[in-house]
Each structure stands twice: as structure tokens, then as C-alpha cells.
Amino acid sequence: MSSTRKTINHDPFNFILVPPTIKAIYFCSVASVSLILYFGLSNHPHYFTQHHNLVLPTIFNHRKITTVNDSDKTNISHILFGIGGSVKSWNKRRHYIDLWWKPNVTRGFIWLDQKPSPNITWPETSPEYKVSADTSRFKYSCWYGSRSAIRIARIVKESFELGFENVRWFVMGDDDTVFFTDNLVTVLAKYDHNQMYYIGGNSESVEQDVIHSYTVAYGGGGFAISYPLAAELVRVLDGCIDRYDAFYGSDQKVRGCLSEIGVPLTKELGFHQVDIRGSPYGLLAAHPVAPLVSLHHLDYVEPMFPGLTPIDSVKKLVRVYKMDPGRTLQHSFCYDLRRNWSVSVSWGYTVQLYPSLVTAKNLETALETFQTWRSWEMGPYTFNTRSVSPDPCKRPLVYFLDRVESVGGDETLTMYKRYAEKEEKDCLQRDYIAALKVQFFNVSASNFKPNLWEKAPRRQCCEIIDGGDGVQNVVLLKVRGCNRFESVTPPI
Ligand SMILES: *[C@@H]1O[C@H](CO)[C@@H](O)[C@H](O)[C@H]1NC(C)=O
Ligand SMILES: *[C@@H]1O[C@H](CO)[C@@H](O)[C@H](O)[C@H]1NC(C)=O
Ligand SMILES: *[C@@H]1O[C@H](CO)[C@@H](O)[C@H](O)[C@H]1NC(C)=O
Ligand SMILES: *[C@@H]1O[C@H](CO)[C@@H](O)[C@H](O)[C@H]1NC(C)=O
Ligand SMILES: *[C@@H]1O[C@H](CO)[C@@H](O)[C@H](O)[C@H]1NC(C)=O
Numbered sequence: 275m276s277s278t279r280k281t282i283n284h285d286p287f288n289f290i291l292v293p294p295t296i297k298a299i300y301f302c303s304v305a306s307v308s309l310i311l312y313f314g315l316s317n318h319p320h321y322f323t324q325h326h327n328l329v330l331p332t333i334f335n336h337r338k339i340t341t342v343n344d345s346d347k348t349n350i351s352h353i354l355f356g357i358g359g360s361v362k363s364w365n366k367r368r369h370y371i372d373l374w375w376k377p378n379v380t381r382g383f384i385w386l387d388q389k390p391s392p393n394i395t396w397p398e399t400s401p402e403y404k405v406s407a408d409t410s411r412f413k414y415s416c417w418y419g420s421r422s423a424i425r426i427a428r429i430v431k432e433s434f435e436l437g438f439e440n441v442r443w444f445v446m447g448d449d450d451t452v453f454f455t456d457n458l459v460t461v462l463a464k465y466d467h468n469q470m471y472y473i474g475g476n477s478e479s480v481e482q483d484v485i486h487s488y489t490v491a492y493g494g495g496g497f498a499i500s501y502p503l504a505a506e507l508v509r510v511l512d513g514c515i516d517r518y519d520a521f522y523g524s525d526q527k528v529r530g531c532l533s534e535i536g537v538p539l540t541k542e543l544g545f546h547q548v549d550i551r552g553s554p555y556g557l558l559a560a561h562p563v564a565p566l567v568s569l570h571h572l573d574y575v576e577p578m579f580p581g582l583t584p585i586d587s588v589k590k591l592v593r594v595y596k597m598d599p600g601r602t603l604q605h606s607f608c609y610d611l612r613r614n615w616s617v618s619v620s621w622g623y624t625v626q627l628y629p630s631l632v633t634a635k636n637l638e639t640a641l642e643t644f645q646t647w648r649s650w651e652m653g654p655y656t657f658n659t660r661s662v663s664p665d666p667c668k669r670p671l672v673y674f675l676d677r678v679e680s681v682g683g684d685e686t687l688t689m690y691k692r693y694a695e696k697e698e699k700d701c702l703q704r705d706y707i708a709a710l711k712v713q714f715f716n717v718s719a720s721n722f723k724p725n726l727w728e729k730a731p732r733r734q735c736c737e738i739i740d741g742g743d744g745v746q747n748v749v750l751l752k753v754r755g756c757n758r759f760e761s762v763t764p765p766i
């Protein structure tokens with residue numbers, strides 16, 4: 275699959291120029307590697323399970339709140355992660371976990387199908403592993419799925435039964451889920467952990483939601499279950515697994531059970547299953563006004579940065595995220611009215627320059643650089659998209675993150691560099707020729723305060739500080755909170 279991927283052009287705007295026959299070959303090679311993915315919600319590899327000596331506590335009420343003040347703000351220590359993994363996928367996927375796992379800070383386990391070979395030394399920097407209990411007694415009847423779904427569905431129960439203290443949230447994810455934990459905490463801290471919450475997001479591809487349900491929090495994007503809900507869930511989960519034996523995925527089985535309890539999905543827009551194919555550029559460059567919580571399926575989409583591998587791309591994003599977690603991928607738009615330019619910044623990732631005045635409504639709509647997950651079609655998606663024109667005069671100039679610097683501790687300077695495929699033709703219209711001089715954007719921004727996410731969401735504003743006059747090839751821009759009565763409104 276990876277050799278096929280290399281032949282695909284990295285230019286996010288070139289994918290529609292790939293002839294249908296090449297797309298078909300690409301699809302078939304992926305399909306032959308894993309038919310499961312064709313229908314898949316998530317991509318747990320599929321192996322049989324073995325019993326392992328779990329220490330099962332006899333008492334399930336572990337909320338011995340002795341020294342703990344329950345009204346303290348939720349932090350990373352209050353989360354117990356349960357990651358669905360397998361011995362076979364561990365070596366390929368651990369790079370994704372190592373990106374976000376903080377030894378002795380994040381709590382939780384990766385749950386494996388069997389004990390790793392004794393000649394493997396388990397890295398200290400990775401989450402400890404546990405081996406899931408035997409699931410052979412359960413029913414599974416989804417013809418295109420895998421029994422491993424049962425094992426993964428039971429992770430929340432096996433995690434709960436470990437009886438850890440001071441757990442407010444059980445957060446489930448796959449071994450190829452990348453969590454942005456600061457933002458995960460920001461999101462969970464908004465909710466009262468003493469109530470029953472089920473938080474996550476669903477698939478971007480409508481075909482997936484039709485097959486697997488709109489009301490499931492998709493496991494690859496990760497989801498959170500509050501302690502009191504987990505307590506109710508574990509009581510009925512094993513029965514649900516047999517009742518919902520025809521469901522494909524672990525996340526659907528958990529969801530079936532939550533329907534019995536009567537708790538709906540609370541959607542948070544920062545959880546990303548990434549059920550798309552092709553280039554994720556358009557999706558990432560149009561993040562909703564919500565903190566980025568997770569990314570998934572990064573081995574199944576084009577790398578998010580041109581010229582980098584999938585893992586190096588996400589490493590680059592994680593580096594900039596650490597400088598200002600809350601701002602990562604956040605959108606801002608500004609106009610340069612001297613030249614009738616529109617600029618769209620997706621902080622930490624990309625800048626788009628349009629040599630015309632484009633409406634905010636258009637700018638916030640994702641460019642469709644991708645296809646659907648299952649059938650590789652042009653939509654529909656659970657969000658709006660706008661198509662990418664094959665005409666270079668109708669596309670923006672694109673800049674990708676090049677460098678990031680911290681300025682004075684509470685500000686960042688991110689620098690974005692023009693990117694164009696070698697064979698890509700430039701638009702030769704007059705307004706484009708002026709814009710083509712711009713090779714860089716330098717974007718300054720003060721650090722995004724996490725408490726901003728406790729307020730009503732609003733996209734931040736930006737202003738062009740120095741347009742460069744066509745002499746310099748750098749445009750300086752500042753992202754900041756909007757002033758009163760400030761809007762992205764062109765003078766008509
Ligand atoms: C718990 O913390 C809150 C806020 O941090 C404080 O107002 C309250 O007095 C504390 N309660 C106890 C019992 O320490
Ligand atoms: C999280 O809050 C608890 C109190 O509920 C505190 O004991 C713990 O040290 C905090 N952890 C972090 C990483 O701040
Ligand atoms: C985690 O903490 C333990 C006990 O304090 C310590 O021995 C170990 O070196 C720590 N691990 C890392 C990776 O910091
Ligand atoms: C580990 O041991 C198994 C046999 O027990 C062997 O097949 C495998 O090659 C060994 N792996 C490594 C990394 O040494
Ligand atoms: C910008 O657009 C407006 C409205 O179309 C037009 O009147 C004006 O001349 C343009 N300015 C420049 C510098 O092109």
C-alpha cells in the first residue's frame with residue numbers, strides 16, 4: 275500500500291487531476307490488503323485473544339474520595355486511557371502513541387490481544403500493556419467484521435474494573451489515534467464529570483454514518499465516558515455484546531449499550547475519525563471553531579505536509595501544537611483592501627492567499643481535496659465542502675508551516691512557505707502575478723488562553739501588518755481576538 279501511496283501526488287490541489295483508472299488501482303490495492311477497511315469503522319487488526327492475569331477487584335465502587343477535592347478542575351490525571359491495540363500492529367503504530375503519551379503523566383494502558391514475545395523489551399516511554407481477557411464465549415455475527423471488536427469494546431469495562439482512584443473520565447482510542455491531550459482536558463473540563471456523559475464525534479463520510487450510525491462516537495477519533503456512566507455501562511456491557519452481535523465495530527457495541535441506558539452522544543467537533551481518502555488538507559485547513567482533540571487514520575490519507583512521511587507530518591504538527599495547544603489549526607481570515615486580497619490562516623498548518631475578495635462563508639468551507647472513506651466518492655460528507663478547481667486562476671496560493679518560534683514566552687511567530695508542485699502551472703492573470711511574489715507569511719499571535727474555550731466560541735480575527743508592497747516577499751500578519759463590531763465584511 276505504501277508503494278502505491280508514493281505514486282500519488284502530494285499536491286492537495288492535484289488529486290482531482292488523477293485519472294479515474296489510477297484511482298481504481300489505488301483502491302484495489304488497498305482493498306486487497308484489507309477488505310475490512312472497506313467497511314471499517316476503525317482498523318483494529320484481527321487476532322485471537324488470550325487470557326491474562328488481570329487483577330479484578332471485588333468491589334466496584336472505587337470512589338473513595340478521601341484526600342481528593344472533587345471540585346478541583348479536571349486535569350490530565352483524571353483521565354484513564356484505554357487504547358485498543360494488538361501485538362502485530364504495535365511496532366507499526368507505537369510511533370503514533372509515543373507522540374502524545376507522557377510517561378508518569380498520562381494514565382492508562384494499551385490493551386493487547388496476547389502477551390508480546392518475551393524477547394521484546396517494552397519501552398518505558400510507552401503506555402504499559404495489558405492483555406485483554408478471553409472473549410471466545412461472546413457472539414459475533416458481522417460477516418465483514420472481526421471478532422476483535424468484542425475485545426476492544428470490553429476495554430472500558432476492563433479499565434473500570436482495575437479500580438483506579440480519582441478517575442473522572444475513561445477515554446478510549448485506537449493505537450493509531452493521536453490525542454492532543456491539553457485540548458482533550460480543555461474539552462472534558464467543561465463537563466460535570468459527576469453526570470453521565472458520552473462525548474466524541476462521528477464519521478466525516480455520510481456513507482459510514484448511514485451504515486454504522488450517526489449516533490456512535492467513532493472509536494478511532496476517540497471518545498470519553500464519564501465515571502458514573504462507565505459504572506452503569508460495565509453492569510450491562512457483556513449482555514450488550516451478545517445482543518448487538520451483528521454490529522461491526524466495538525464502538526457500535528458500546529453505543530448499543532448506551533442506548534439501553536438512554537444516554538445520547540454529546541458531539542465535540544475536535545474529535546476526528548478522519549474517515550476520508552486522499553489528501554486531508556482541506557479538512558485540516560478548515561477546522562471548526564473548537565479545540566483540536568484527536569486525529570486518526572493518518573496512515574490511510576496522504577501526509578498532511580508535502581514531502582514528509584505521515585509520521586513526520588504529524589510530528590511537525592505536534593511540535594507547533596506544543597507552542598500553543600488551543601490555537602492549533604484555528605482559522606482566521608483577513609482582507610488586504612489595498613490589493614483586494616483575502617488571506618485564510620489555519621494556525622500551525624497553512625495559509626491560503628486569494629487575489630480577490632472571497633466571502634467568509636466560502637473561506638470557512640473545506641476544500642474538497644479528499645474522497646469518502648468507503649467508496650472513494652466525492653461526498654457526501656457530514657460537513658459542507660467546496661470543490662477544487664482545475665483552473666489555477668480559481669485556486670488559492672498555498673503556504674505550509676515552515677517554522678515556529680516562541681516570542682517572549684507568551685507569543686508565537688509561525689512562518690509559512692509557498693508550496694507549488696513542480697509541474698503546476700501558475701495563473702498568469704495580472705492579480706495573480708502580484709500575489710505570486712509572496713513567498714512567505716509571518717504570523718504572530720499571542721498564546722491562546724484555555725479559558726477562551728470556556729466562552730461562547732468565536733473565530734479570531736487577523737490583520738495584515740505589512741503587505742510587503744510587492745518588494746519584499748514576506749507578508750506579516752497578526753492573529754488576535756476580534757474587536758467589538760469587527761467582522762470579515764468586504765466593502766461592497
Ligand atoms: C475544594 O476546592 C474548591 C475550589 O478549588 C474550594 O472552594 C473548596 O473549599 C474545596 N473544598 C474542600 C473540602 O477542600
Ligand atoms: C490533578 O488534580 C488532582 C486533584 O484532583 C491533583 O491531585 C493532581 O496533582 C493534579 N494533576 C496534575 C497533573 O495537575
Ligand atoms: C516514572 O516514575 C517512576 C517512579 O517514580 C520512575 O522510576 C521512572 O523512571 C519514571 N519513568 C519515566 C519515563 O520518567
Ligand atoms: C523473538 O523470539 C522469536 C522466537 O521465540 C523469534 O522468532 C523472533 O525472531 C525473536 N525476535 C527478536 C526481535 O529477536
Ligand atoms: C478592489 O475591488 C473593488 C470592487 O470590485 C474595485 O472597485 C477596486 O478598484 C479594487 N481595487 C484594486 C486595488 O484592485
Ligand SMILES: *[C@@H]1O[C@H](CO)[C@@H](O)[C@H](O)[C@H]1NC(C)=O
Binds near residue numbers: 677679687689716750
Ligand atoms: C519572518 O520570520 C522569519 C523567521 O523568524 C525571520 O527570519 C524573518 O526576518 C521574518 N521576516 C520579516 C519580514 O519580518
